[in-house]
Amino acid sequence: MGQSEPRTLFAKIWDAHLVARETDETPAVLYVDLHLVHEVTSPQAFAVLRERGLRVRRPERTVATMDHSTPTTPGRFIVEDAQCAAQLAELKSNCGEHGIELHALGAEHQGIVHVIGPELGLTQPGMTIVCGDSHTSTHGALGAFAFGIGTSEVANVLATQSLLQRRPRTLEVRVEGRLRPGVSAKDLALAIIARLGTSGGAGHVIEYAGSAVRALSMEERMTVCNMSIEAGARAGLIAPDETTFQYLAGRPRAPWGAAWDRALERWRSLPGDPGSRHDKSIAVDADALEPIITFGTNPSMSAPVRGAVPDPASVADPSARAALDRALRYMGLAPGQLLLGHPIDVVFIGSCTNSRIGDLRAAATVLRGRKVAPGVRALVVPGSRQVKRDAESEGLDRVFRDAGAEWREPGCSMCIAMNGDQLKPGQSAVSTSNRNFEGRQGPGGRTFLASPLTAAASAVAGAIADPREWMR
């Protein structure tokens, strides 16, 4: 590779994985280092292999887990939904047939695909990672180019370990300053999405940079990269640094010994060269951010938790006005009303966005010694069995149970509401997940996206709350 042109982090990863360059007529052939698989978007892909008599080309680069449709009922691993059970059985048999590592329901490292990848050290800087799930962008937190694909592409990768891709552009989101107490990575992610809009990142890979990003923990970086897709971006990326290396060191699947030293040398060369240029760039002031909550039906419709619901009458663009009006009617909110104190029925702490140990610790700081408000159902769903074990060894499960919250088994749970964990029509939930689309958490359900701190505070208050009033 020529040294003359300064390259971005993304360009370095892209170049290193080119099997064939793109031309006007054909997209690039991009090699995939790690393919993550789950039960919902893979059965039809394995069927393609069967129809064509193909094998999985690199089973050792393929890792499967059960997460989307698995029950999270405490202590039980019985799948009552016959369709879900059939889907899980099919994943098991597909993995068995092709020699793919599977973290099945109840297994030691089972969990949400985007939680276990980094946790096991499978996700590493400089890799290309794909999964039939849009939140694959999460893995970009470790400096990997990671993105969601559809089932046809899952089949392509299973069969060839490669994908056809047009090279995306890059968008730098530079966040300077420092997040203030009570303001978390989730608030930062929601603020960026509000700024970019739901399609502002389209066609781009976002690289998050700046002092506030450097100061984030690995788990917080995952939260930020996870939400990149909600701004329409292909992926999110953060340059690997000492935080990344410390996080990976000693993880089960991370390199070790001499291989670790070699990897470290390679990883240190990944950050963008001085003078490398992004196609677009925006700046965000971390010091100015407050805890944020969504009030609408897409993740860009948000406001500071102490703010008010906007009035559609004040929106000039007719289609934006109609969308806002429609969203407020769906959410049961009045124009101009304060968000603080708006009553809620459910709190969901979990999902690939916010179900890691740091998220649970944050929620526990608020819930310790307090009670979930009467009439509110609070679910805490750890992202993986490892997160669950870690939380229990710290006594966090006791904190949640003592507060009156449900401490459940790992899975996607109420984020996607496929497994029986769902809202009833008309119920309002403060959720740490990533999507507030109509019906996302159950038909007729109303989702307010927020951080674990805000969710925990709202559980205690029984209404949308400012976590800064409840932190100790």
Next chain:
Amino acid sequence: MEPFRKLESRTVVIARADIDTDQIIPARFLKGTTRTGLGRHLFAEWRALPGFPLDGREAAGAQVLVAGPNFGCGSSREHAPWALLDHGFRAVVSSSIADIFRSNALKNGLLPVVVDPTTHSRLLSTPGVRVTIDLEARSIAFDGVRAIFPVDPFSRRCLLDGTDELGFLLAQEAAIAAHEAEELPCTD
């Protein structure tokens, strides 16, 4: 995949912006293991509402869906284009279409057509209009209007021929093997 060359059809209009894949096909219908039969769950929640255009008499047989901007945002579920195709749609027209949805649609013979805002608003305001979409010419024509839309040349070839990407990728075997021999990073 069924080839896509030229399509003449009336339109169905769902003018909302940011129609996400959870609306196109809610997650509770993703529990199956095949691609078939999803059309009856297309827009499951909205379809129950009075006046929703999908099941109206005017919509019968329409193969072109015209939707608000940023159509198909959200999840990577390929069930969204599967459901649209199973219902009978062969093309989706908007002023912008989300990345993963567009990629999934192209792989299944559902043509994503991105038109300029003026053409888009004309289509939005004339539900049921007869349109002609010519993929070879990359054009959409209706009511004396003719607009050219962008489509990746490779995807266009695949659609015109009714072939998918997998054959092309399998033919890259030598280059893939060479890349593996040279690079093989990270997994040891």
